[in-house]
Amino acid sequence: MRIWAHRGCSQLYPENTLLAFEKAAAVQNLTGIELDIQITKDGELVVIHDERVDRTTEGIGFVRDYTLSQLKKLHIYADSHPSQMIPTMNEVFDMLEQKLKTGFRLNIELKNGIFPYDGMEEKIVELVHKRGLQEAVVYSTFYAKSLEKLRKADKNAELGILDSRVSDCLYKAKGGCGAVALHPFWKSIDLTAQELEGYTVRAWMSGHLYPEKPTGGKLDLAALERQGITDIILNEPEVYKT
Numbered sequence: 001m002r003i004w005a006h007r008g009c010s011q012l013y014p015e016n017t018l019l020a021f022e023k024a025a026a027v028q029n030l031t032g033i034e035l036d037i038q039i040t041k042d043g044e045l046v047v048i049h050d051e052r053v054d055r056t057t058e059g060i061g062f063v064r065d066y067t068l069s070q071l072k073k074l075h076i077y078a079d080s081h082p083s084q085m086i087p088t089m090n091e092v093f094d095m096l097e098q099k100l101k102t103g104f105r106l107n108i109e110l111k112n113g114i115f116p117y118d119g120m121e122e123k124i125v126e127l128v129h130k131r132g133l134q135e136a137v138v139y140s141t142f143y144a145k146s147l148e149k150l151r152k153a154d155k156n157a158e159l160g161i162l163d164s165r166v167s168d169c170l171y172k173a174k175g176g177c178g179a180v181a182l183h184p185f186w187k188s189i190d191l192t193a194q195e196l197e198g199y200t201v202r203a204w205m206s207g208h209l210y211p212e213k214p215t216g217g218k219l220d221l222a223a224l225e226r227q228g229i230t231d232i233i234l235n236e237p238e239v240y241k242t
Helices: 018-025 089-100 120-131 144-153 166-177 221-226
Strands: 002-006 032-039 045-047 105-110 137-141 158-162 181-183 200-204 231-234
Touching (some): 002 018, 018 032, 018 089, 032 089, 045 120, 089 120, 105 120, 137 181, 144 158, 144 166, 158 200, 166 181
Parallel strands (some): 002 032, 002 231, 032 105, 105 137, 137 158, 158 181, 200 231
């Protein structure tokens, strides 16, 4: 079972921050980090999950209505650590580039299911190519048409389709969007392992994000593997790898 950090080590540290990514990169034998991207009013790629800034910062409103300089004035509370800011993809690559060139991976989720940001696919592919990190990156999204655009921008890109049920992921993948990996919710594996054979199945978690208290439990990874799951994207990967 391959383990990924969901938005970084997001149980102990604020999600999608350089702090959470730094902690994840230090976890031994971790496969990679999953993160989310959106685009600012002035066209910059930034790392944040929600379409609005309200939940994770003191700001109010949509990410797309802020310029990068305005976003950088917002704070993300980090307990005893210095307050964090919404990072750009360039800042994340600056931090992780060397590790990404030695086998570590990055799952970049394009948050374009609600707002189909114009040019997002081309922007992120161009940046990845500029950094020479094509082999280290997996792109994923709930929006199948976005995968078609990604495939046009990079014919060799590894694409994953997101949905709740794994059956819906498979339906979209077979529909021609170009996905070679299925990214379902971990509790929604409604097909047999035999039906999923040949696919990478990266199941994702939800809930229990910082500053909620740690769950104190562990998943039965062997049971998940028997269901056909090949990778699990966890908020607390350090519990499984230390």
